[in-house]
Amino acid sequence: MKAIGLIIVVLAGALLLYSTQDFPFWGDPASPAGTHTATYYLTKAFEETSVPNVVTAVLADYRGFDTMFETGVIFCAGLGCFVLLRLSRSRDEDSYYRHVATGITLHIKSAKIPDVSSEFERIDTLWTPYDLIVKTVCRLLAPFVQLFGLYVIAHGHHSPGGGFQGGVILGASVILIAISHNMRTAIGRISEKTIHILMAVGVLLYSGIGALCILLGGNFLDYASLSRILFTNEIEARSLGILGVEVGVGITVMAVMITIYNNLSSDGRLDEGL
Amino acid sequence: METIQSIKPLIAVLVSICVVPLLVLCKKPNLREGWTFAAAAVKLLLVLSMLPVILNGNQIVYTLVEGVPGVAIKFRVDALGMLFACVAASLWIITSAYSIGYMRGLKEHSQTRYYVFFALALSATIGVAFSANLLTLYLFYEMLSLATYPLVTHHQDREARAAGRKYLTYILGTSIGLVLPAMLVCYHLTGTLEFASQGFLAGACNRGLAGVLLVFFIFGFAKAAVMPFHGWLPAAMVAPTPVSALLHAVAVVTVGVFSIVRILTGVFGTELLGQFDFGVIICAIASVTIIVASLIALSQDNLKRMLAFSTIGQLSYIILGVGLLSPKGITGGMLHIAMHAFGKITLFFCAGAIFMATGKRNISEMVGIGRRMPWTMGAFFVGSLSIIGLPPTGGFISKWYLVLGTLEANQMTFLLVLLGSSLLSAAYFMPVVYRAFFPPPGKAMFENKVGEAPILCVAPPVITAFISVVLFFYPEPFFRLVSMAVRFIGGN
Amino acid sequence: MSDLVVTLLGKYNYWLCVILMMIGLYAMIAKNNLIKKLVGMNIFQTSIILFYVSIGCKKGATISILEHGAGHHGVDPTHYINPLPHVLMLTAIVVSVSTFGVALALAIKVYRKHKTLEEDEILMQLRSE
Amino acid sequence: MTNHYPALIVVLPLLFAFVVSGVAWVKKSLCFPLTIVGMGLSAGLSVCLLGRVATTGLVEYRMGGWETPWGIGYHVDYLNALVVTVVTVLAFINLIATRKNVVEETPEKAGAFYSLYLLFIVGLTGIVLTGDLFNLYVLLEVASLTSYALIGMGNGRAPMSALNYLFVGTVGGCFYLLGVGYLYIMTGSLNMVDVATLLPQMYHSSAVVMAFIFCLVGVGIKMAFFPLHMWLPNAYGFAPTAVGSLIAPLMTKVMVYVLIRLILTVFSVDFAFVILKMGDPMVWLSSLAIVAGAVFALAQKNLKRMFCYIIVSEIGYMMGGAWLGNNTGMTGAILHIFNDAIMTLCLFLCAGSIYYRVRGLELDRLKGLFSKMPVTMACLVAGALSIIGVPPTCGFFSKWYLISGGLEAGQYGFVAALLFSSLVNVVLFFRVIEISYYGDFEDHHGHGSSGEAVMEAPASMLVPLLIVSIGLIVVGLYTGGIVNHLINPLLLKQGFLG
């Protein structure tokens, strides 16, 4: 296998190298890629959308259709991890509880789960106590991380970032809690059902804005037509439309990151996690 | 000659397909068989209603749909097709009657399936008869192959499975492996597949290619059982007797031969065949089959197997006749389609009746049976006369024309083949009849309690035998159709 | 000779990119561990992203966020880097992380059944079934 | 609203996919009806779109209202419209037919399943309709990712097969992306029509040649073209029933469409045939694919796996037809995309309903099935006849064009391969039919192992199955219409001259 691999790789590499000979030089400003469509975006994007970050403008408006499916891909991944790994809760499983004050572990064999109380906490068999410092620091850190995530989403028009990066950061904050505490805490804050509904709502927001444009008489994702209900001019409407879809992307990406993490780290049982 | 647009050919084809749901849904056997009869009658009437039009020298055409540009699924009723359709439609009624007697008499299983596929097979047969181009012919040819598979393997035992396998291997293998490419090459060369009175290949290909195509077609239509693609026919004898009758006399083999005749006259055209000297090759292939099949038939003890080999031989008469490329020879060949059908079906009916009444399959066990089953064996005698080609039966007429054809074409070798094989067929049929009626003293094998089979099994062979005789004295309708067909293909 | 050197140096980025690609592809074909294959796949994907980003490069240009006020009075496109490859690659990164997630999920599912991630061991188990 | 058809065909299932996945957490019973509505709307609209395209010839749509080289545009001509109709209509039929399988095999995750189902269709329809090379890649990944997840849902060997498929499929996707990158670096554009206008001046550049080869390899991997087919039989064979019958008929066909689109629209036939001279080697490779697929199929003991290898063989048909270098062959290839999708669906649906009753698809377990499930088996026979190529089923007509094209191009090896595979298919299917027709000979001796009574599949499976198998014949009879009204006008514009 290794020999075959090597041969294929060398062959493909040789082909690739051979074909670079007709490329324009690296960084050549006069190359076709640098002039044909790029010029249009760089010169027109700001007047048409009033978004200084051209990447955001192209991403969410000119090629907004791509980005919608990009969000769709993320959504697929979340759903995919869910369908592949999630195990349905089996009723007659043994469960373990820990008395918070004393640290005594209870092993309950029956299917019945006692009411949730502050005195007992559900644990797995392989349970190790969490470090208090890590726990506290992470809990304090999480809101700041989330704030930063929101900033990245909102400020995508003017600086690097946008819905996708912001969403990842938001998701990461929840993952941080899940790692530092345990996953039940994280799920207690944002339940599986909420995550899944958020996942759908985010992309629905994106495609819904697109569909709304059709209802308002424009083409799909033609944010300019939103000007009628936003009471602004077309350029501002585009800018706001971009913000709207970025928020949608952010929500979905956050929810998907959490879903993937939850399912991967708990092997689909959504118990305590790592 | 006029061309009349009419949907009648399509209806004639579809009648028996339309009746299939009725057959499936009918719970009562009587009603089911009633529908079969009704469909058979309607079909015959439809076919006969077109007969006067054809006899007036006209053609009926109907285009169903254009499958491939330039090649439609299209029906055309001409004299040759009419001849074949008449034979098939009229024999279906008789076979239906016989089937009822046979299947009920032996209490066969899955009778509904039997009738359904019987009806489908008949649709396909009429479809072949009326097809206007090679594509339509191929379509119905394949449909027939598939529809007869459940019939051949009706018993669903090991033997049937082996036979079915052989049947399909030969029939589908050759049609896909040989006919399909040949057909496509024809289409590629000329852009059409429409049968023309003088063929459509003329001028489109050289001698070598034409020769290859010819061989592909003759062997490709393996239903005609030209040697060496005849193996399926004796194997298929495991089927119930009415099926064998259908296979041999009405549908399958006749369709094969009919297709070859169509190809020779409608695709190649007699002129092209003559120009390339292909007549002799065709005749030679046919002659080998005739002689070898007759010799094998001589050595058979199982009656149905013997009939099968006899059929293989007789079919090649038809090909031989057309291969002579002389008007009389072609006339003889085409007439033989009808004459052989009536003669051979009689023989099969008789074989079935004997099996029903006595349970015997082998000739050696039938000594003295003529005394017990005089009607059946009488019919058998007439049928065998027709196959041998002796008066006063229809078989004589066709053979007479074949002989005239060889003289006309000045092919003495093939004259000898014809005469020789007639002698051979006499040699394998006459002992059966002789021993049935005149057993050596004290060797009669049947007790008194053996009598005739049920009336539904005895009447059909008697009727067909009678028709065979009638055809000797009054071959007019068939003769007129055939001579029209010959005139149409411009046989001088 | 100098021609060749110019060609070599002028496109070194593409060259190294190709080498990276081949490392990824080799890992995918030759490695036995499923996770290693997966990593190889990811390297392959990132190298393609690198390739695209290299296409977008422009000597002497800055990042494609317009300076304050620059948008209002005509933009000189040679001053800014081509934004389109970046847009495309954002999408590609998302695709690659999605694929990565699903692949890990599948790998865990495989591990659940076979208790190993080595391809040859899994094949052996399947064959003995 | 009518001018939004192209967008709505893709967007409606997408919206419904999200709604379904959300609703699944609130009220499970709504998932299936919603999926039906979304899929049905999409199918209905694509039929309407086909009607419009047949009259006007071209329907264009601009996403976000941007002009095409800057924005993403849909450029719907005869080819897209035809393929998108096949995709949506067949997916709709499959959705109805496999409902019971889904209920049985994935009872808890039906919502997610249907959501992924719709997303898969979104991916395919998007691939087919889009006029943008990169958009095609994104949608390709949507379709692939959903198919990995859907296949991985199965039990037993399914996750391993899905993982393998994922590796191979991602490499395929990456190669395609690389090809698009090469095109972008040379032309600076991603729009198919725009690229096509910019390309002719650089046909001889090695980068463009490599772009074409990378696209070809990428698409070839995704369509399981021999010798890149290794992933297919496992992935499709071990997938859950409803998934197998969805992905198997559609995914590979859509990839063939992509290839034909690349040849016809982006690179033009001049480049592929005259400059690169790729015709001959590709036809030979296709012939090899046909023969290899047929031979591998012979060795299979499981019905579904046998079908999978038949798909490998059929891919060879389409690729060969496309590479014959004449209009007849291309017609055959396009027609075969259409026909093969229907036949494969028919076969897989039959396999699905057999599996639903018999719980296994090994050939020995099919004994005597003709008497127990006559309708299903009749449909299997119809599908088999079409695969074999018996008139008047549609399979015959596409084979007709392919063989005529082969003769026209003088590719006798290809013609021979086609005939060989027809003959092998006869053997394959009659082996199946024989087993299921005869049943157990030992049954008569009284120790039959039939504990459970196998009976005919439920009506919700049979009706779609019957529709598909009747469709086989109807489509066959109307081949002339399809060719005259849809394929010929297309090839007149973009096909081969003379």
Next chain:
Amino acid sequence: MIWELDLAILILVIVAAIGVIQVKDLLGCAILFSAYSFLMCLLWAIMGAVDVAFTEASVGAGVSTVFFVAAVFRTTRRTKD
């Protein structure tokens, strides 16, 4: 954009990639892969692709690594190659 820096990081990236596929422990592989991603992110930042770099930093070096580690914890660290 400074091409010397670019070249240096590119070479580091390649070294990291080789390390990733050669290391015989999957957890180590995860961490090295994170480093690889981070180097890649730097590279892109140098090339001016700030959005891509940002994404890679948050996704490739961040969340992906977490996923990777989670998956390794749920399966095994062992690898033969």
